[in-house]
Amino acid sequence: MGRTKQYDGVRSRSSKSIEIDFVFRGQRCRETFRIAPTPANLKKVARHRAAILDTIERNVFDYEVTFPESRNRFKFSERPLSAGLKLEDYLESWIKDKEKQLKASTLAGYKKIIAMLNRTELGRVLLQDLRRSHVRDWCKKQSSTNKWLANVQSVLRAALRDAIDDELLESNPLLGWKYENAEALKTTDDVDPFNTIEREAILSACNDAPYRNMFEFAFWTGLRTSEIVALKWEDIDWLRAEARINKGKTQPAKKPEPPKTRKSIRDVKLLGPALEALKRQKTITFLQGGEVFRDPRTGNPWVGDEAIRQGPWKSALRRAGVRYRRPYQTRHTYASMMLTAGEPLGWIAQQMGHADLSMLSRTYGRWIKSATPDVGNKAVEMFSATKTCDEICDVSKQMDDISTSQSSHSKTLSA
Structure with a gap:
């Protein structure tokens, strides 16, 4: 069979379309025809391109008339660029x-x-x-x-x-402005961590060791589900007991992607329970290499967080009799545990990949308060002007004793 004839500026874009390119007013333009790239159609489109070049040469080419549906027509319109553009x-x-x-x-x-x-x-x-x-x-x-x-x-x-x-508008009507409806004060917020009893019930309800390992690892690292899915064995530093977090994998993504912020790239300390879960998981997927946590039903890496949420997570909560919350609440659970235990705020923010302490304070403020229930008492003890009667009497007696001692000392010196 002979080869399909090639035409300048004409190519098959797909099995159902042909693309041409040409230069108009110093700019390279490309347009697509929704027809199959058969030899006959390629020849027809090549003739059409030749006619376009001829009208350009004679300075009578009208982009909007030739390609009325093309976005490029606005570039060359005598009207404002955005005229007619919805x-x-x-x-x-x-x-x-x-x-x-x-x-x-x-x-x-x-x-x-x-x-x-x-x-x-x-x-x-x-x-x-x-x-x-x-x-x-x-x-x-x-x-x-x-x-x-x-x-x-x-x-x-x-x-x-x-x-x-793009010179389609002179100003942005939404710049510095945002519309909001009047909303009733929320009685609950998005932070709804699991307590100790719930956490243990969820882990006990896991019917497969890989699920329990993954969920326990989540509870004790505070990683996002997308970060857990993308975690690989090569990211684990066993000597330092740390995990390098530098990517995440969500349902729409075909492959793991870097995080949105620089602070999200971090080394997370593996606390005891997380490290033990990782050691158990090592006996299951380490020899395969690649992802730490895999779908035990297929042996393949998780394609995203949605499969975990709709599958093993929902099943574990149902069997445990625990009120449903999304897997992201394991991250909130980790934060609340660390704060209630009084761990340093800077260290917690670094572990979770927060840019600064403001996010931590804004999201988990109530746990920060409960972490030190006697906060402020030292200042009261040191500076408060309010004293009990006994304390006042004790202070007065001490002052009298000091005065008496000073008076006796002065008489002795005079004698």
């Missing part, structure tokens, strides 16, 4: 450009928010017409929490900031 179209192109810049888990979250926005009337607003009032009116209609609204506005704010850099 928010939904811009967000779609923006998130596509971000695919190589964002972590898989972050990208997945952004895509969900953009897909949701583009199903609403907000997505149909022209980009150049977008005002705070549009976002405010949309937010008012939502029954979601302020935390969720903040996440949505954060994504939208970032996209609009890039629109300024």
